[in-house]
Amino acid sequence: MLSTAGFAGIAALIGDPARATMLALLLDGRALTASELAAAAGITPQTASAHLARLTEAGLLAMERQGRHRYHRLASAAVAQMLESIMAVAAGQVAVAPVRPRTGPRDAAMRLLRSCYDHLAGQVAVALADRLAARGQIELSPDGGALTEAGRGFFAEMGLALPEARGGRLICRPCLDWSERRPHLAGRLGTALCGFCLEQGWMRRVGDSRAITVTPLGWQALHQRFALSPQDF
Amino acid sequence: MLSTAGFAGIAALIGDPARATMLALLLDGRALTASELAAAAGITPQTASAHLARLTEAGLLAMERQGRHRYHRLASAAVAQMLESIMAVAAGQVAVAPVRPRTGPRDAAMRLLRSCYDHLAGQVAVALADRLAARGQIELSPDGGALTEAGRGFFAEMGLALPEARGGRLICRPCLDWSERRPHLAGRLGTALCGFCLEQGWMRRVGDSRAITVTPLGWQALHQRFALSPQDF
DNA sequence: GGGATGCTACGGCGCCGGTCGAAGCATGAC
DNA sequence: GTCATGCTTCGACCGGCGCCGTAGCATCCC
Structure with a gap:
């Protein structure tokens, strides 16, 4: 098939918990630095750097340098809509599960x-x-x-x-x-x-x-x- | 966050090439047997069986037994829309890539x-x-x-x-x-x-x-x- | 009944990739 | 200049998971 490889690749990128956390954090449309994203995902800056490079390479994120900071944001509304649709499916199966996770x-x-x-x-x-x-x-x-x-x-x-x-x-x-x-x-x-x-x-x-x-x-x-x-x- | 875990889990499921191929094949809305899906994905039936069980468990697929066959199909239109949105993003980055893969x-x-x-x-x-x-x-x-x-x-x-x-x-x-x-x-x-x-x-x-x-x-x-x-x- | 087919459960192998420590570059502060 | 900060690159470790072989279970044909 034409796009199966890239198709799975995109999903695999989102599939990692650390990357998923960072993407979810960027879902509000703002741009955050690598350090902020690393802290949020609970990983070291060097690990986050590798993740962000791959996400940017794949076209999911856009990066702009400002001084010694590098701000990362979602690349497009299409990416945001994709993430939303995945969340909708994920939320749906949570509803099926009997255990309702405690919400603070x-x-x-x-x-x-x-x-x-x-x-x-x-x-x-x-x-x-x-x-x-x-x-x-x-x-x-x-x-x-x-x-x-x-x-x-x-x-x-x-x-x-x-x-x-x-x-x-x-x-x-x-x-x-x-x-x-x-x-x-x-x-x-x-x-x-x-x-x-x-x-x-x-x-x-x-x-x-x-x-x-x-x-x-x-x-x-x-x-x-x-x-x-x-x-x- | 509430749903980050399940969010990444869904994406990770789609991220595997074999599973992605099967899901893409089911995107036309029809129901296929495990053997057909295994052959399409290029894996053995027992491997496909494990994949299909996980996809069904996660609520991405629905399965109905008919005689000694088991037909698998997408669980809902929401799943189909999610897959389409991922494909749209994947196709977008292909356009950015200079190499246009040969199409038969x-x-x-x-x-x-x-x-x-x-x-x-x-x-x-x-x-x-x-x-x-x-x-x-x-x-x-x-x-x-x-x-x-x-x-x-x-x-x-x-x-x-x-x-x-x-x-x-x-x-x-x-x-x-x-x-x-x-x-x-x-x-x-x-x-x-x-x-x-x-x-x-x-x-x-x-x-x-x-x-x-x-x-x-x-x-x-x-x-x-x-x-x-x-x-x- | 016996045999074939479709599918699933279990165990072990192999490898991809996520992780961090240490070091290397940038940019900005003083 | 010197130092600090933010980020990246490199190398190595290792855990997880995709894979298949073998075996077991269900269903259909004759």
Whole structure:
């Protein structure tokens, strides 16, 4: 077959626990240094260096040098989507397993709200998508989605600049959440909405994790715009 | 992190060349026996048996016994989509590599038209999607897609029964083609269209490969309905 | 029944690759 | 200049896993 070799090679790269941890850490779209990634994966810098070189060589990561630091990030959205789809399958088989692994408070924050490459994921993100769908502002299915005229007006009134897609239609790609197992907003609309929430000060990244917190101003806005309150979660 | 362990485990399973070959072979959605898969992967039946047991255990494959045969197939569409997304990334890095691996006639047939789990892929499939988009019968983007009113009428006139999605909208998920690097029709519409072409005798599966050929009747229909001719490829 | 076929369980061999220690280069701080 | 920091390269160790041979179990044919 044409691409079986490269196919298995890519998967094998992701298959190593240390590399998988680093890739998962980069899934929020930010760029991290080799040292940070090494510490996160629990390996020495020299080992991480070899891993990062292979990942970059394979086209999964992109690297840019800045002074004596070298920042590594995911090479493309296609890579992020691949990682997400693997996580979705992995989460599915966890659900089959009888043992539900103990989840600490850090995981709780991650499950509530987090960044997913360039958009929002977690309970809040799923709830947002649900509200929009219930109001007929978007239409979602496992296979695709669309923004309705009502939705277009809603976002315009909110002050969110909506990029146009070919054909005059805005696109929202559903992204299967590994914790919720429900689709949420990705695509151009998901990216725009995520950026808007951060710019407006509604949400803030937490430390060096993928977790995101909603600010008091954010809860006010979510309540007003989406009828969502903290006690809903 | 919650799912890093299982995440790497899934990828490691796909990372082995023998298992990757078997999974790629099952990507057309059919169920094959352990012996067939062993022969395709170039390993002995006992080795294949161990591989298949692990893949089934992990929830990637489903197995059903029928007499003294045991048929293995992909466990879900989520698994198929995961494999496709990995192939898309793998194909992308091949394009970066300067060496274009030699492709035989079998690969040529695969590139022209093949099945992709439950829908069509390859040059013909991409051309079909292009025609529909150019006529305004569907709207495609890397993130999602939708069937327009014009498209709904077109398929109804053709005699294709269209399943309804929630919200009254039909969904066509774009699926990035590993050979063409362009989106083609997946989702409910893609599945329905693939089944329709096979039922009408427009296309036929070739042997035990994923390749699909267009019958003379099929070329006639493709010319009439989509203005596509064999010399277009 | 006897024999053939499809598949699986067990044991041992061999090797790929992940790991770290030590050393070598860069870049920046002073 | 001298030193410190961040990262990479090299060499060697070794654990894990893919592989097959042999044997055992289930199913079908005659």
